Amino acid sequence: MTLTELLLGLSLLGLMGSVGLTQGSQALADQRLEHATRLLDQGLQRARREAQRRGEPCGLHLSAAGWQPPQTGTLPPCMTVPLELPQGVRIAHNFPELLRFTANGLVLDGGTAVLSAGAHTGQRCLVMSLPLGITRLGQMRSGRCEAS
Secondary structure (H helix, E strand, C coil), X not given: XXXXXXXXXXXXXXXXXXXXXXXXXXXXXXXXXXXXXXXXXHHHHHHHHHHHHHCCCEEEEEECCEEECCCCCCCXXXXXXXXXXXXXXXXXXXXXXXXXXXXXXXXXXXXXXEEEECCCCCCEEEEECCCCCCEEEEEEECCEEEEC
């Protein structure tokens, strides 16, 4: 084996390894976004059940870190322990500052949350409709949240 052949073989191995790492990091970002989207939905369902369990209205706040007890308002929090998003996930949303739930679990506010992660090009989304608070999870495509 000559030095040229050895260097060519090593460079090919390096190229194949870098392609594998890129695809692996893309898959990891996909999983992180999927997990974060499910956590958002889980927080909404927990808040709904808590309002029904208590038999009184409660509120929830969506921050950059995830679901939090409300910072303002007169409603008691639906959950006292924050439900945080995974590290590296960014969120943009149009939910109000205080998301309100009625005593029977109906949602008085709706909105859309869009999640992204690092340099990953894909985005996940959660849409909550009124008044039942039905959620739909999907992927952002052409500015719309489409079921995945």
